[in-house]
Amino acid sequence: MIPGSFSYHRPASVADAVKLLSDLGEDARPLAGGHSLVPMMKLRLATPAHLIDLHGIAALRGISRSGNNLVIGAMTTQHELLASEDVAKAMPILHEAALLIADPQVRYRGTIGGNVANGDPGNDMPALMMSLGATYRLEGSGGARDVAAADFYQGAYFTALEPGEILTSVSVPVPAAGHGSAYEKLKRKVGDYATAAAAVVLTMAGGKVATCSIGLTNVHETPLLATDAAKAVIGTSLDAATLKKAAAAAEAIMAPAADARGPVEYRKHVGGIMVTRALQRAAAKAK
Amino acid sequence: MNDLTPTREQRTAALEGMGCKRKRVEDIRFTQGRGSYVDDIKLPGMLHGDFVRSPHPHARVKKIDDSEALKVPGVLAVITAETLKTVNLAWMPTLAGDVQMVLADGKVLFQNQEVAFVVATDRYAADDGINKVVVEYEPLPPLVDPFKSMDKDAPVLREDLVGKMSGAHGPRKHDNHIFEWTVGDKELTDAAFNKAEVKIKEMISYHRTHPSPLETCQCVCSFDKIKGELTIYGTFQAPHVIRTVVSLIAKLPEHKIHVIAPDIGGGFGNKVGAYPGYICAAVASIVTGKPVKWVEDRIENLTATSFARDYHMTTEVAATKDGKVTGLRVHVLADHGAFDACADPSKWPAGFFNIVTGSYDFPTAHLAVDGVYTNKAPGGVAYRCSFRVTEAAYCIERAMDILAQKLNMDPAELRLKNFIKPEQFPYHSALGWEYDSGDYHTAMRKMMETTGYAALRKEQADKRAAFKRGETREIMGLGVSFFTEIVGAGPSKNCDILGIAMFDSCEIRMHPTGAGIARVGSKSQGQGHETTWAQIIATEIGIPADNIMVEEGNTDTAPYGLGTYGSRSTPVAGAAIAMAARKIKAKAQMIAAYKLEVHEDDLEFDIDGFRVKGLPEKFMSMKDICWAAYNSVPPGMEPGLEAVSYYDPPNMTYPFxxxxxxxxxxxxxxxxxxxxxxxxxxCGTRINPMIIEGQVHGGLTEAFAIAMGQEIRYDEVGNVVTGSFMDFFMPTAVETPHWETDFTVTPSPHHPIGAKGVGESPNVGGVPAFSNAVNDAFSFLGSTHIQMPHDFWRNWKAAKQLGAVA
Incomplete structure (x- = not known):
């Protein structure tokens, strides 16, 4: 539990950080909140020769409104996200989910950018960002580009980030007024990753589901958008048969690993239940 | 006497003696970060050691190449079994009569076993060094399932024992067999079963878990070559035993070994035994002439130092149709891992598991325990319980519930029907113990009345009906547990560790100004001894507890004691403290008689001093007696006011x-x-109700963790898969239930102050309560026994197997 030696860099701008990353190559890793990288380093599963600490870059922090989007700087902590009235009002599901991430101490350090960029299937924010239709801004030596959250995740710890790129912000479209949302997370204890979790964002019209997106956490090597499950509930009033159909459609795309949280069969089963419960709770909140 | 004269109540309260909710004096430093733990100790020139550990559960070690490691800046030495052989320390004796590799000698027998010890100038360099040691292994087939240990074709684990058909505890049946231990009357028990009207039989497993104290095991060893003295600072629950063991195995004179246990951050049995880290740090210090620190990390603690439990108990109860038990038969398969390193009194290979008849009047019983080797970490320590008592309590408390279910009786009623009656104490159990005192019926009825047990049963019946009608997906369970512990090891007639009787000790020195110091052979790991020991003395001699300093853990100053584990501190050390205090009091009485010019028989003790009978104004306070002890003692009497007591308990105590x-x-x-x-x-006489409540809260939280998910689990090829707090269930305040505590008081008749000990009761009694609740919840769906731990997915699996989930 003792990391190997490394050099420490603290750039003051994104440009400097990007330059360091491209100069130092694959031996360099950006450091955000450190809650994934540092434990990996202590176990020597990660042995970067250079750490590029992003805490010195003021431009990476803060939440602002840009048109119909909320733009969240990558170094914004979960705690800052929780403190934001804009977030609580416009997209309560982010507020709800952030409260389920670990404990206050972790949330003071853990960042949105680190949470979504690391590609850890256990992290909660990626599935939420997918279901909210968020995009990520990636900056590298060749300039900036935007990638949809739904296109970002390629495998466990594999993402669309190219070598030398840093995820600098997350842009989230504000959901329609009167939408309903819910994040249902089954976990063994505070601080644990989800055994299975489901994010639902929907709108209702005349007692029936008008639009719906469903994101799934930790039931596959990447976060998932459960498109078929979402389709199955459109135009329904979420009757028992529909809920069952949606849960089954969601379970069909799950491929969790068996681990101490339970065997595959259990994790899929409770994944379906999380979908059902999130749908019901989101619908109850929709106006 | 005037208005300013304190009343008797005020004088008593000022002492903060027994029965007072005195605030814990040690918490002033603990809560302000001012404790001094082993890892706080930094000696000049101190080096750091760290282990190369085996990735394999079973393998031959072909070659260890340290050449690259020695090139790492700061790395000074790599110690292997070959190095240790030069000082005859490649193996060490265990407390259970076995031997254990200090470093892998030819083979590794469990994953994360210690293979080499890298010594470096700092912890970073040591860790860099272990990553450069190249070990060549030849994997061997792992033996993981204890039920296959004694198969004909099972791989032989302990090549050092091949052909030795007798071990420390008698004959061995197989190369992987450690011992068979039998107690009770087999013929009489078989006969009881032959004519039984009702019988139950169930294999009840108590899974492998771990004490996991917040502070891991660690030490600093410092050898002074000029004086030839070895000082060891360590996380030791039993410092004197460590000193004797080190003397015996390192062949150092015992007076030249100084063992110091500073503040300890929890022990729970994990810090009783001797670990390879201690031996390697000591050898490294002797070799280098510099202090060497070893601190294990969380993964090492969970996977390599002393697990607990892993008992598989095939349990049979015979009874009459109306629910009177007539016989108990238990066979235990005990998984000890690669070495038998159980921390039990030496003659007790399965600890006090023969308390398995519990709180019930079994006319006859028979018990057999087979210990076996597997490719798992060694240990089998008493995790917040007296030796194997929690396993026994779990076994009988599950069995009573299973019998109640079979008889269609309420489990509380079945227990009431079979309890040992108050008039039967002292009670001789079928498996050989003499229970000192108890009033089980009163305690059980108080529980039932306070909780509204009958109403809860009614609510459960309603909920079950609603579940069957499909109106709810929730089921409700009531977990009844009535435990009897056996603690306070123990009487020299049946308890020793490596030949040393399990007494304990106290030395009290009163200073001239009426303050004093008490040094005790026990060692607090958080139990609050500095607070409670002073309370005993305060009541016994009438000096305020605040004026008594309690000191433990330094073998040069404390009298020889056997340490703190198995709830033995209050029953044994607590008795020694009272007896030492009484010696002080006896001498004080003689001094007071001399000063008050009366015969000592004319004096009576009155809260905080001696008073002449019938002359209330003739009084001498203990404070004044202390002063007199240093300037005007009776002719012929030695000055000073000191006493030492070594207490050999006449019996164990039996909290319930x-x-x-x-x-x-x-x-x-x-x-x-x-x-x-x-x-x-x-727990008999209550010394500090607030500390008792805290102990109960802590023990219940551990019991909750164990029953509901806390497990050391191996996969089928011997990889330990629960090596961190991510997967090893350590509940936080969020998961922990609310605890309601209550008490009755049945003093121990043989203990000087009637106290029985409490620290471990909640772990012993809690585990069956949780497990019985889960089992009771599912029982109406047709199950008789669901194995622990009862984590979420296993509960779901049970529901699914019982047809409650599609």
Whole structure:
């Protein structure tokens, strides 16, 4: 539990950080909140020769409104996200989910950018960002580009980030007024990753589901958008048969690993239940 | 006497003696970060050691190449079994009569076994060094399932024991067999079963878990070559035993070994035994002439130092149709891992498991325990319980519930029917113990009345009906547990560790100004001894507890004691403290008689001094007596006011309690909610009710963890898969239920102050309460026994197997 030696860099701008990353190559890793990288380093599963600490870059922090989007700087902590009235009002599901991430101490350090960029299937924010239709801004030596959250995740710890790129912000479209949302997370204890979790964002019209997106956490090597499950509930009033159909459609795309949280069969089963419960709770909140 | 004269109540309260909710004096430093733990010790020139560990559960070690490691800046030495052989320390004796590799000698026998010890100038360099040691292994087939240990074709683990058909505890049946231990009357028990009207039989497993104290095991060893003296600072629950063991195995004179246990951050049995880290740090210090620190990390602690439990108990109860028990038969398969390193009194290979008849009047019983080797970490320590007592309590408390279910009786009623009656004490159990005192019926009825047990049963019946009608997906369980512990090891007639009787000790020195110091052979790991020991003395001699300093853990100053584990401190050390205090009091009485010019028989002790009988104004306070002890003692008497007592207890003590757990389980997810938990403890005389309550809270939290998910689990090829707090269930305040505590008081008749000990009762009684609640919840669906741990997915699996989930 003792990391190997490394050099420490603290750039003051994104440009400097990007330059360091491209100069130092694959031996360099950006450091955000450190809650994934540092434990990996202590176990020597990660042995970067250079750490590029992003805490010195003021431009990476803060939440602002840009048109119909909320733009969240990558170094914004979960705690800052929780403190934001804009977030609580416009997209309560982010507020709800952030409260389920670990404990206050972790949330003071853990960042949105680190949470979504690391590609850890256990992290909660990626599935939420997918279901909210968020995009990520990636900056590298060749300039900036935007990638949809739904296109970002390629495998466990594999993402669309190219070598030398840093995820600098997350842009989230504000959901329609009167939408309903819910994040249902089954976990063994505070601080644990989800055994299975489901994010639902929907709108209702005349007692029936008008639009719906469903994101799934930790039931596959990447976060998932459960498109078929979402389709199955459109135009329904979420009757028992529909809920069952949606849960089954969601379970069909799950491929969790068996681990101490339970065997595959259990994790899929409770994944379906999380979908059902999130749908019901989101619908109850929709106006 | 005037208005300013304190009343008797005020004088008593000023002492803060027994019965007072005195605030813990040690917490002033603990809560302000001012404790001094082993890792706080930094000696000049101190080096750091760290282990190369085996990735394999079973393999031959072909070659260890340290050449690259020695090139790492700061790395000074790499110690292997070959190095240790030069000082005859490649193997060490265990407390259970076995031997254990200090470093892998030819083979590794469990994953994360210690293979080499890298010594470096700092911890970073040591870790860099272990990553450069190249070990060549030849993997061997692992033996993981204890039920296959004695198969004909099982791989032989302990090549050092091949052909030795007798071990420390008698004959061995197989190369992987350690011992068979039998107690009780087999013929009489078989006869009881032959004519039984009702019988139950169940294999009840108590899974492998771990004490996991917040502070891991660690030491600093410092050898002074000029003086030839070895000083060891360490996380030791039994410092004097460590000193004797080191003297015996390192061949150093015992007076030249100084063992110091500073503040300890929890022990729970994990810090009783001797570990390879201690030996390697000592050898490294002797070799380098510099102090060497070894601190294990969380993964090492969970995977390599002393697990607990791993008992597989095939349990049979014979009874009459109306529910009177007539016989108990238990066979235990005990998985000891690669070496038998159980921390039990030496003659007790399965500890005091023969308390398995519990609180019930079994006319006959028979017990057999087979210990076997597997490719798992060694240990088998008493995790917050007296030796194997929690396994025994779990076994009998599950069995009583299973019998109640078979008889269609209420489990509380079945227990009431079979309890040992108050008039039967001292009670001789069928498996050989003499229970000192108890009033089980009163405790059980108090629990039932306070919790509204009958109403809860009614609510459960309604909920079950609603579940069957499909109106709810939640089931409700009531977990009844009534435990009897056996603690306070122990009487020299049946308890020793490596030949040293399990007494304990106290030395009290009163200073001229009426303050004093008490040094005790026990060693607090958080139990609050500095607070409670002073309370005993305060009541016994009438000096305020605040004026008594309690010191433990330094073998040069404390009298020889056997340490703190198995709830033995209050029953044994607590008695020694009272007896030493009484010696002080006896001398004080003679001094007071001399000063008051009366015969000592004319004096009576009155709270905080001696008073002449019939002359209330003739009084001498203990404070004044202390002063007199240093300037005007009676002619012929030695000055000073000191006493030492070594206490060999005449019997164990038998605390007991009645617990109830009310739990709801969502069958669709297996998620449980402990709605209510009530714990009534009878630990005899209560020294500090606040500390008792804290002890009960802590023990219940551990019991909750164990029953509901805390497990050391190996996969089928011997990889340990629960090596961190991510997967090893350590509940936080969020998961922990609310605890309701209660008590009755049945003093121990043989203990000087009637106290029985309490620290471990809640762990012993709590585990069956939780497990019985889960089992009770599922029983109406047709199950008789569901194995622990009862984590979410296993609850769901049970529901699914019982047809409650599609």
């Amino acid at each position: 309690g009645a617990y109830l757990c009310v739990m709801d389980i969502d069958v669709d997810t297996g998620v449980y909610n402990v709605r209510r938990f009530y714990a009534l403890d009878d």
